[in-house]
Amino acid sequence: MTTLVDYDDAIARFDPVLGIEVHVELGTATKMFDDAPAHFGAQPNSAVTPVSLGLPGALPVVNGTAVEYAIRIGLALNCQIAETCRFARKNYFYPDVPKNFQTSQYDEPIAFEGYLDVELEDGEVFRVEIERAHMEEDAGKNTHVGGSGRIHGAEYSLVDYNRAGIPLVEIVTKPITGVGARAPEVARAYVSALRDIFRTLGVSEARMERGNVRADVNLSLRATPDAPLGTRTETKNVNSFRSIERAVRYEVSRQAAVLDAGQSVVQETRHFHEDTGSTSSGRVKSDADDYRYFPEPDLVPLAPPREWVEEIRASLPELPALRRRRLVTEWGYSEEEMRDVVNAGALDLIEATVAAGAAPAAARKWWMGELSRTAKTSGVELADLDVTPQHVAELQALVDSGRVNDKLARQVLEGVLAGEGAPEDVVTARGLEVVSDDGPLLEVIDATLAEQPDIAEKIRSGNLGPMGVIIGAVMKATRGQADAGRVRELVQERLS
Amino acid sequence: MTDLTRLTAADLAERLRSGEVTSVEATQAHLDRIAAVDGPVHAFLHINSEEALATAADVDARRAAGEDLHELAGVPIAVKDVVVTKDQVTTAGSKILDGWIPPYDATLVEKLRAAGMPILGKTNMDEFAMGSSTEHSAYGPTRNPWDLDRIPGGSGGGSAAAVAAYEAPLAIGTDTGGSIRQPAAVTGTVGVKPTYGSVSRYGLIALASSLDQAGPCSRTVLDSALLHDVIGGHDPRDSTSLPEPAPSYADAARAGATGDLTGVRVGVVRELGGEGYQPGVRASFEASLDHLRAAGAEVVEVSCPSFSAALAAYYLILPSEASSNLAKFDGMRFGLRVEPAEGPVTAERVMAATRGAGFGPEVKRRIILGTYALSAGYYDAYYGSAQKVRTLIQRDFAAAFEAADVLVSPTAPTTAFRFGEKVDDPMAMYLNDVATIPANLAGIPGLSLPSGLSDDGLPVGFQVLAPARADERLYRVGAALETRLLAAAGGAGVLADAPELETLTDTTEAAR
Amino acid sequence: MSTINADEVARLAALARIDLTPEETDRLAGDLDVIVQSVATVSEVAGDDVPATSHPIPLTNVLRDDVVGQTLPLEDILAQAPQAEDGQFAVPQILGEEQ
Structure with a gap:
C-alpha cells in the first residue's frame, strides 16, 4: 500500500508545479488525413479507408477544416499562428497505430506562445501560459479479450480502427507555477475553461465523458518556489473534472511521501483510477523512447496565409470570459452573483430568458431560485428541466402585467414543469388568474366586513393595524386569486 | 502474319484503331510470349491472363460499337509489383506481402484501366525496390534477356526485362534512385523518371516518399511519352502531386523525332563520367554527343560539384524514410x-x-541503417545534413540549367554485371546508381534511352535530365537522338542486336 | 563518427522491431560500419547556412475539403487480416502501453 502524506501537510512543505496536456477531438466531418467519416456508429472498422487503415501505398491529405479549427483554438488561446509549419512522423510500434507512426506536429506547431486566464470559483484569476497547440491524429481502439480482461492478463486483443485518424489538437501548457494549495482547482478550472472554449468555438462537442477531451496531468514537487523543477509524473487520460482534481491531490500526497522517504520520484506515466481516486505506475520514460521524428515527406508544409488567419480571427465568437465580463455590466449583477450563475450553469439560460424579454434581475431570480431548488431536488441539471427560457420570460411577463402574483406564478411554474404546457396554458387550465374585476371582489370584501364588524369599525376609525386580517380573509376566500394590493385599496374605499 | 509482340505500342495502337488487329489478339500474343520465355527470364511475379483478356474483349466490343476510345486503348501493359492493384496479388517482391490482395487500386492503375489497357501481370523487382539487380527479390531474380547470366538492373528489372523480351510493349516502373533508368540502360530499353509529382504516388508501396516516382518503360521514346500522358496529371489523393496540367509528352516526342535540335543547349555533367565509367560506356556516350551536335545542338560542359556527396545523402535519406514507411508491415492487419x-x-x-x-x-540492412540515421543524437549529423546536401544538389542543377536546356550523362557506369558480382558488397552495388541518384534528390525528370552497345556487346544507356516540370524536353531530345541513332544503324534499334531467347516449343499450349 | 558494433545493431533492431539471428547481427554490424563511414561525409559538405530540403518540389497548403468519401467494405479489409473476429482485427496480447 502506497503511503500518502496529508494534502495540507504536503502543500505546507512542497511547492507543486503543474503541466497539462489536453487533447481535443475536432468535430470535423472527416478524419485528419483522409475522407473517412469522423463520426460513426457501433460497427467496428466501418469508417476506414486505405489511409486510416495504413494500407501499403495509401497517402495522407490534410483536412482543411481541421486546420481552420486548430487556428481558431490557437487564436482563442491568444497564441501566435505559425507563418509556416509542418507535420512530422513520430515512430513507434503499437497495434492501434496503423502505420506504426503517428503523424503529428513536432518542432513546428501551428500555434504557440499563448495564455488563458482561468477564473476559480472564488473569483481569483490565474494566467496559464500555453506553450503550443498542435495538430495530430488519434489512434484506433484495442479491446482486450480473454484472461482477466486487463491488458496483462489478456490472451489477445481486438482492434477497431474507426477512431484512427480522427483529428486532434493537443494543447500543452508551460509549467504552471505559483498555484500552491490551489493546484487541483487550477487544473480543473483550466480544463473546464478549455472545454467551454471548444464549445463556444464550435470546434468540438467537447464531451469529457465521451473522450472528446482528454487531459494528461503532469505534476512535480519542489522544496521551495525558488528551487529547480522536480521530477514529474504524467497521469494519463484523466477524463472528468472531478478526476483531474483528485489526481492532482493524490499525486501531491504520493510524491510528498516518496520525497519524505528520501527517495526520488520516478519519471513515468501513471494511470488514474476512478474507483479509488489513486494513480498507479505505468510506463517508465527511458532511452527506448526514441521516436525518430522526421518531417513527414508525404505532406507539404502549411503556411496559413495571414489574410486567412485574420479572417478567422474576425469570425471568432465571443469567448466565455469576455462574455461574462460584458454580461456583468449589461445585467448589473455583482461579481459574486455572476459567479454563482456561471457555476450553476445558468448563464446561457438567463441570457436566453433576457433575450425573450425578461429583466435580468427577474431572470436570475427564477433560475437561481425556484428552478435551481427544483433541479437540485430532482438531481438534474438546470438545462434539463422541462422549462424553457421562453417559458420563464412569459411567466415573468404575467407577473409584470399583474395577471398573476408571486404565489400564483409559482403555481404556474409548477404546472409548466409538470408538462402542462406554456404558462398561459397553465393559467387557463388551472384558472389561476388574479381576480381583477372589482365587482366579485367587492362582494367578497363586503361579506368579510359584515362577518367581522369589530375589525371593520377599528379600521374605519383610522386604526389600520388589523387590515391584514381582512385582506387575509379575502385572499383565503378567493383562493389567492385576488391582488392583495387591490383588496387593500377597496377595503379602504369601503370604510372611508 | 506480323508478330504483334514486336510492334511498338504506338504501332500496335494504330493497328487496333484501324481494326487490323483486336486487343484480344494482341493481349493473347503477349500472354503467349510470356508463357514461352518467362520461365528463364522471370520478369513476372503474377500473370493476370483472365482479367487482361476480359479487358481486351471489352475494349474490342466498345471499339466495335463505335465508342471513342483512348489512344492506347487495348494496348497491354505490365505493372511493377510495387503498385497496388485491386483484387490482384501485390507483393513488392517481399515475402512479408506474400499473397496480399489489395482492396484498392493505385491512381495510376485507375488511369490505365480508364484508358482500357489490359494489365498482363505484375513484374518482379528487388524487395520493396531496394536494389539495382533484382537479386534482392524474395521470389528469385529476373534475368537479363541479353544474357541470362546477367542482371537486368533494378529495382525494376522485371518491367525492363518484360519490355526487352517482347513480353509487353509497355510497363510501369518506379524510380527512387534509378530503378527505371538503370534497368532500361542495361536491357537496351527506354525508361523515364518524371518530375517528382508528375505521376501520382497514391497506391505505390512507398520506399522513400520524397524520392519515389512512377514512370513509363518501353522500347521507344514515343511509347514512353504516350504512357506518361496516360498516367500523369494531378491527383488530389497525393499531397505532393503537381497541381498544374501537363502538356502532351507524345507531341514533344513527335516533334523531337524530326531529328532537329537546332538551338538546344546540351550540358555534359563533368562529374557524371570519366573515372569509374566503363570505356565502352564512355565511347557510346561520346558517339551520342556527336549525333546531338549533328542534330544542331550546342554541347557544353557543366559542373555539379556537390554531386560527389549525392550518393552519401541518398543512402541516408532513403533508409531513413524507408525505415518509417516499412514499419506498417508488422503482421497485425495484413x-x-x-x-x-x-x-x-x-x-x-x-x-x-x-x-x-x-x-x-537488404531490407533489414536499410531499415537498421535508417533507424540509426534518425535516432536521437544522430539526426542532425545524418538525416539533417543529407537534407542540406539536397539543397546543394538542387543549386548545382539550377546553375547547370542556366547554361544548358538539358543535361546528359551515361545512365549507369557499367553495362549489365553478372549475378553475384556485387550482391555481397553493398557499397559496390550502391555505386551503380551514382549517375541516376542526383535527379531523385532534386526531383527533376530523367530519361534513359539505349545509345548502342559497349565493347562487351551489351547495351549502354544514355541519360537526359531536364529541369523540374520540363519533362517535355526529355522526350524531344530523347526522340531526336533516337531518330539519329536509328538512321545510323540502318533503321534497326539496339534491341535488334539482342540474341533471340529460346522459346518453349508449343507456345500456344503453354499459354492456355 | 561513431562505429556500429553488434550491440548497437541489436539496439536498433529492437527499435525497428526486427528479430535478428546472432549471425545476422554480426554481419549487419560489419556492413553498416562500412556504409556509415562512407555516408558520414555528408556532415562535412554543407555548412550551417544551407537550409534543409525535405521535399524536392516546394509546394505549400495542400488541403482537402472536409467531405466524406468512400470507405472500404469490411469484408475486403478483414479478408486480408492474419486473424479477425467480430469485425475486428485480432492481434496477440499487447504488453506495452500506448504512447
Missing part, C-alpha cells in the same frame, strides 16, 4: 504473421518475429 519460435506470444514479439522472417537481408 500480410504475413509469424509467431516467435519460443517464449510468450505478444504483439510486440510477433511483430519482431514477422519482420525478422518476412524481410530479406
